[in-house]
Amino acid sequence: MTSLPxxxxxxxxxxxxxxxxxxxxxxxxxxxLRNLIYAEISGHEDSSMPADELLPLYQPKPEMKRFSWIVVFHGDVVGRVGLDLPQEDGARTGFWLIELRRSAWGHGIGRAAFAEIERVARAEGRTVLQAWAEHPAADGPRLAAPTGFGSIPEDHAARFLTASGCTLEQIVRVSRLELDGSRPHLEALLAEAETAAAGYRVVQWTLPTPDEFVESFAWMKSRMVTDAPSADLEFDEEVWDAARVRRYEAGYTDAGRHMLVTAAQHVDSGELAAFNELVIGKDRTAVTSQEDTLVVAAHRGHRLGMLVKCAGLLAWHDVAPQSPRVMTYNAEENRPMLSINERIGFAPLSYEGVWKKVLD
Ligand SMILES: CC(C)(COP(=O)(O)OP(=O)(O)OC[C@H]1O[C@@H](n2cnc3c(N)ncnc32)[C@H](O)[C@@H]1OP(=O)(O)O)[C@@H](O)C(=O)NCCC(=O)NCCS
Structure with a gap:
């Protein structure tokens, strides 16, 4: 690198x-810096994570090659840079981030960091770079997603990304549910879903996943990148086996984080047909994260999404009674999932853009 500011x-x-x-x-x-920057961008602390809970996620894993840098500017650490490279056979993609303190914006640091990301991605044989950026609500010109669902303000990050050769592909809605007082409504929705989901039963576990469910859970996890709406983004198909599930779980359990998995099991075949993950860190008074939810394609149309979400949230009242709210992320064009969340009571909080650059 010769042209660093x-x-x-x-x-x-x-x-x-x-x-x-x-x-x-x-x-x-x-x-x-990560936590400071997220608070600066979003105006809330709900994305904060303690260092000991992030550390297990940075330990080397065979399915991901991870490059990370800290950004030092005139002696101060002002941000971080990352590039994750999935290690699936024939993988083409790289997922990157550049996150700088606001006081460090506009000095050419982002541009220099992106040049380094591109250099490493090319050297590693990658052809597609993708990134998520939060674009807080603002007045002024907007940029619409080509999906036809959602738009973001043309803010500093959007201008930077466009100038860097990235295109906006998708909008992700960040939503929040207040848990206080939600139980009666969840019980009513669960009863409704149970009626529609005759032939399925709810099974729940906290990590580690019981041996009897590991294979089916692995298969459902592998469907997340293929079955969730992904606009014109590209994802390398993931192979999950029991060992990968165990490594994934260690990313939570090694740090004392708690995950409740709520699944719907097809009674006749014993197959798992849907699942939902709720996660909280060691601080059980903090925000809860609703992570992956999926209804397997062959089992759609039976209200299984509503079933696993409501059953999970109701059980959560006992798991983390002091957690005030739940955050979740959905593609803005994912109407079936948004409809479920809206009925439950999730309200939009903010929007992210998902950006892509094809390297030639
Ligand atoms: C987005 C972010 C990384 C940009 O970093 P930065 O150091 O402020 O950006 P730079 O100083 O390198 O570039 C700023 C300007 O140069 C332009 N620019 C950047 N790369 C360019 C390129 N290759 N060619 C031409 N112009 C370019 C940008 O459009 C921008 O122009 P503007 O001042 O008219 O808006 C930074 O604001 C940030 O950390 N934001 C919060 C996190 C985030 O959204 N990250 C992005 C995705 S992970």
Whole structure:
């Protein structure tokens, strides 16, 4: 790299084995910046994560090659940069992020960091770069998604991404549900879904997944990238086996995070037909995250999405009674899933753009 702005260092992030290790300072600083930047962009702290809960997610895994840097500008750490490369056979994609303190914007740091991301991605044989960016509500000109669903303000990040050769492909809606007082409504919706879902039963577990469900859970996880609406984005098909499920689970359990999986089981075949994940960190008074939800294609049309979400949220009242709310992310064109969330009571909080650049 010859053209870095004066005073800029992109320092490869060292991943320590523990946070008490003497070499953990950069990792801690990366997490501090991550949380500060998300709060600056969104105006809330619900995306915050403690360093010890992020560390397991950074440990090397055979399914993902991860490059990370911290951004040092005139001696201060002002942000972080990352590039994740799925390791599936024939993988083409790379998922990147550049996140800078607002005070560091507009000095050419983003441009230099993106040039480095592109250089590494090309060297690794990747042809598609994709990224998610939150675009807080703002007045002024807007950019519409080619899906026809949703738009974002043409803000600094949007201008940067466009100038960098990325195109906006999809809008993701971030929604929030207040849990206080939600139980009666959830019970009514669950009863309705149970009537429509005759022939299925709810099964629930906290991690680790019981052995009897690992294979079916692995298969459902592999469908997430193929079956969720993905506009013109590209995803390498993922292969999940029991060992990958166990590594995925360790990313939560090694840090004391708690996940409740609620699945719908087809009674006659024993097959799992749908699932939903609810997650909370060690601080059980913090926000809950609703992560993956999927109804397997062959089992759609039986209200299984509503079934697993309501059964999960009702059980959650006992798992984390002090968690005030749940956050979730959905593609703006994913009407079936948004309709379920809206009926449950999730309300839009903010919007993200999903951006793509094809490298030639
Ligand atoms: C988006 C972000 C990374 C940009 O970083 P930055 O250091 O402020 O950007 P730069 O100073 O390198 O570039 C700023 C300007 O150069 C332009 N520019 C950037 N790359 C360019 C290129 N290759 N060619 C021409 N112009 C370019 C941009 O359009 C922008 O122009 P503007 O000032 O008229 O708006 C930074 O604002 C940020 O961290 N935002 C929050 C997180 C985020 O949204 N990240 C993006 C996706 S993960």
């Amino acid at each position: 004066a005073g800029l260092e992109l320092r490869p992030l060292h991943i320590p084995s523990s946070l008490d290790a003497p070499d953990a300072a950069d990792f801690r600083e990366m997490v501090r």
